Amino acid sequence: MxxxxxxxxxxxxxxxxxxxxxxxxxxxxxxxxxxxxxxxxxxxxxxxxxxxxxxxxxxxxxxxxxxxxxxxxxxxxxxxLTFPNLRPEDFAPWVNVEDARRAGLSVEEYTSDIAQQWRDGLASWSIVPPRIAAMKNAAQFxxxxxxxxxxxPVSILHSLAAPREGWVGYEEAHRERISGIVTALMALIGKQVEPVKDREHVLVSNIFENAWKNGHDLTLEDIIIQVQKPPFAKLGVFDVNTFFPEKDRFKLAMELNNIIASPSFQSWIxxxxxxxxxxxxxxxxxxxxxxxxxxxxxxxxxxxxxxxxxxxxxxxxxxxxxxxxxxxxxxxxxxxxxxxxxxxxxxxxxxxxxxxxxxxxxxxxxxxxxxxxxxxxxxxxxxxxxxxxxxxxxxxxxxxxxxxxxxxxxxxxxxxxxxxxxxxxxxxxxxxxxxxxxxxxxxxxxxxxxxxxxxxxxxxxxxxxxxxxxxxxxxxxxxVEPMPAAVSSVPYGATLYPTTPPPAQVAAQGTVTATPPPSTLPGTPATPASSPEQTGLNPSLFRPLTQRSATPPPSSLPGSSTPPPPLPEFPHQTGNSVPLPPDVADEASTSPALESLYQTPITAPFSQGINPPTPERTVSLTQKGPDLPDGYSEKPPVLSASRAQFYLPISFTVQQAMRQWEQRMGYEATKFGGSQLLYRPVLLAQAVVRYLDRKTGVETDQRWAFHVPNVEGAGFIRWSDYQATPIDPAQISQEPFGMAYYGTPSAGLTDSKRMTALKTELVDYVYRSAAVTVFYNSTLDVYGMANESRRDYLIRVSQLAREKRDQEIDATTKKFDAAIVKLEDRLRKEQRELDGSKQVLDELKREDLYTTGEAVMGLLKGHTAYTLSRMSRARRYKKQAAERTSVTEQNVYDLEDQIERAQEQLADALREVNDKWAKVASTVEEVKISPLKKDIALEVFGIGWVPAWYVTINNQQVILPAYPAKQTT
The missing domain is CATH 3.40.50.300 (P-loop containing nucleotide triphosphate hydrolases)
Structure with missing residues (x-):
């Protein structure tokens, strides 16, 4: 069947x-x-x-x-391993050679037998090649x-990221998730811990909760650092050191570091x-x-x-x-x-x-x-x-x-x-x-x-x-994620200063005001002295890409027989952290991300499995930083007090910028001559656009940012060429971070009339260009959400279409089921009649045989009339029974045929329902929502100072970005 x-x-x-x-x-x-x-x-x-x-x-x-x-x-x-054509050559790469040997066949003979076995097996279950092809093409495997x-490969970093829906309102669910992640992380280092009972679980869980509450993602190196220097003072009513002494925390950090120290760790991130x-x-x-x-x-x-x-x-x-x-x-x-x-x-x-x-x-x-x-x-x-x-x-x-x-x-x-x-x-x-x-x-x-x-x-x-x-x-x-660098980029015992300025505040009028940076923060990065550690750069980074060495895997990881790198002395003997500068301590206490920037790694060779440089290969360092580049001055330009100025954050440290340079160039630095901080002037403009559309249900704000490096005294700006990634105004400062060299602003940046005209021009451009597109399915009457990806929208619509499809399938099946049930009832009745007719016919056949024998004996005795009459009557009954049986058999055949046709009609109807809703689910229209001009506000407009590092690499002066390069959208 x-x-x-x-x-x-x-x-x-x-x-x-x-x-x-x-x-x-x-x-x-x-x-x-x-x-x-x-x-x-x-x-x-x-x-x-x-x-x-x-x-x-x-x-x-x-x-x-x-x-x-x-x-x-x-x-x-x-x-x-699905092969719609079921050819032996399809199976050939995948058959087990040992199975062929045990069967006493050559690989070719065995492959041919397997292919025939699959053809016969599928045919016996009414499965045809088009069904195999449909399954193969229905999904991506x-x-x-x-x-x-x-x-x-898969990356575990996403699992440590803060939940995008936020913390408030989801506390219980997030704590359950943290508990599971921490338990698994402890098991990875061989610790079977229980939530609430074991201090390791309590400490790391609190590190997660502290970060996630503030919306900050975590990495394994963040966890290692914060295990040593937790971003909170107390756990329960006890201070951290009483609850979990520093010496024991250091040991836990070392065990966690063994994960990162393994060369195979790259495949996990x-x-x-x-x-x-x-x-x-x-x-x-x-x-x-x-x-x-x-x-x-x-x-x-x-x-x-x-x-x-x-x-x-x-x-x-x-x-x-x-x-x-x-x-x-x-x-x-x-x-x-x-x-x-x-x-x-x-x-x-x-x-x-x-x-x-x-x-x-x-x-x-x-x-x-x-x-x-x-x-x-x-x-x-x-x-x-x-x-x-x-x-x-x-x-x-x-x-x-x-x-x-x-x-x-x-x-x-x-x-x-x-x-x-x-x-x-x-x-x-x-x-x-x-x-x-x-x-x-x-x-x-x-x-x-x-x-x-x-x-x-x-x-x-x-x-x-x-x-x-x-x-x-x-x-x-x-x-591709870089290997963890937080614990390797700063020498043991040194202070890592923040790479982002203090938070700014947005005034009611939409302009940005910022808290000046702490006066204790350093100015220009230190000029190298006599060792690579003093530069804040890891020495082994300056080896050729093909020769960079790594620490052998620690013995605690599978497949390793080499012990981990030598441990530093205990933290109470050497000092495992550097206190926060007093004037940022309060702010850091409420910002785990900022706090972590002030924390010192456990030790230089303690991280990511990077060894110190080998004796035959050293990094040449000069005592003097690079000369001043053309167009830059030691003093900031004198500008009108009314001219708004904004300093973008330093997002990349010197070592991070160096790594990016090495990746772009394809080889590593062999000589490093120090670094200087530069500020490059641009027209920095950022507009907030509010979209409100009742029909689609869209209500959202979006930012449009622009970095224009050279603003002439006249002419139009092609804004689309200078569109950049928006920045949170809270990250912008109105003061520089210490001493730096400044570029000379172009003529247009210092012209008040020109800047006023550009404001109007920019608002007009955004008004014409800043339409938001949302997806729409007219059959289901479902609009997409602002910033919803096409995939997420299709997933949502597909599920709605599936629910509608299932409802229609249930209704269609119910209708056909009722008809098929009636036919099956009639078939059973006819089958019973047929069985009864066959039984009667069999009895009449036996009676006819008996009557015929009796009649022969009667004829011999002379009872001719009676005998012939009885024989005739028996044969008539037999004929009538055979006719009834024949009619009933035909009825049975007819009903079986009707049931088969009804089942085919049901299959066709279900296929039509499925195809209809599959088409609905894949239909996506686009609706554009344009803002009103009154819903466009300039929150940042003025001279923007973009940070960069001016360094000497291999005897050449190079400017490296300290802020992400402009990205068009």
């Missing part, structure tokens, strides 16, 4: 009769919406569990449902390899962020299947990355609206060790338990699979509505699973534990028991269909690299 292709309906296999041990004709479908109450899959090795789960994921892909798959062993990577460059929408959808809104391959990781590393992933999934979930449709899948293969019963509590358990309890309302389905049913928290799994159980290894496993089924059973279910026990005792491979609380027919056995993906077993990292090579090339140069 062919299956019906229908949205929301997963084709899982066919019913299995335990008495005959054969397949029935009845197709097993699974409603995707039932997955919102989650699924548990249990089965020993060889039960067919992997094939069953891959079939489930294939069906989800065909229904355009994105998925994140946690794959500790590598089995789920087989989802990428990615394999991520955390901590490795074999597949797509360069890559795609763990941003759930980006893992589920492409930029065009197409579904993704993101497989996280973790076979190469240690248990601690695996637990760490899984925890981050689960916590990010929870954070994303809370930003969603409720839905009854399946929005996405989280598949966790081999959950063994990550969801154990009490009293065990690994970092992964709490976020997974929260997802099981809360994700249903948001349309997130969770599928947990394991071959070890003894290591599951069945109390927690009582939230799972579907259980699929394959062959089990021991009676003890069976008892545990039966207990889990009973815990998950609803009050009105009629579960017969004894019959289920019997069924589970005699399961064959690929035969599973399904218990779905949404299916009133009760538990039943089914045989899984043939997978469209080639099940070759776990892929190697080289095979993953081959599969992901096109994607890796496309990602080259993206998501």
């Amino acid at each position: 062919p299956f019906i292709e229908a949205p929301t309906t997963f084709y899982m296999g066919r019913r299995y009769n335990p008495e005959t041990r054969r397949l029935d004709d009845e197709v097993v479908y699974y409603d995707s919406r039932d997955l919102t109450t989650h699924m548990v899959v249990v089965g020993m090795t060889g039960s067919g569990k992997t094939g069953m789960c891959i079939s489930l994921l294939e069906e989800a892909v065909l229904d355009n449902i994105p998925a994140i798959c946690i794959d500790p062993k590598g089995d789920i990577t087989n989802l990428l 990615n394999i991520y390899t955390p901590g490795s460059d074999a597949g797509l 360069n890559g795609e962020p763990l941003d759930i929408p980006r893992l589920l959808y492409t930029a065009e809104g197409r579904p993704k299947v993101s497989i996280f391959y973790m076979a190469h990781l240690t248990e601690a590393e695996r637990s760490f990355i899984i925890t981050l992933l689960l916590e990010n999934m929870l954070a994303w979930m809370r930003s969603l609206s409720g839905t009854t449709s399946l929005r996405s899948l989280l598949y966790f293969d081999e959950v063994f060790g990550h969801f154990p019963p009490a009293p065990y509590n690994p970092p992964t358990k709490e976020p997974l338990l929260r997802l099981l309890k809360q994700a249903r309302a948001f349309g997130i389905g969770i599928v947990l699979a394991t071959q070890n049913p003894g290591d599951l928290d069945y109390k927690g799994l009582s939230n799972a509505g579907t259980w699929i159980i394959g062959k089990l290894q021991t009676d003890n496993d069976k008892r545990r699973v039966l207990g889990g089924l009973q815990a998950a059973a609803t009050a009105d279910s009629n579960m017969d534990v004894a019959s289920i026990d019997t069924l589970l005792s005699n399961l064959a491979p690929r035969v599973f028991l399904m218990n779905n609380v949404h299916d009133g027919s009760g538990p039943y056995l089914f045989h899984t269909r043939w997978t469209m993906s080639y099940l070759r077993g776990p892929l190697t990292r080289q095979q993953i690299r081959t599969l992901m090579e096109p994607r890796l090339k496309a990602m080259q140069g993206l998501y």
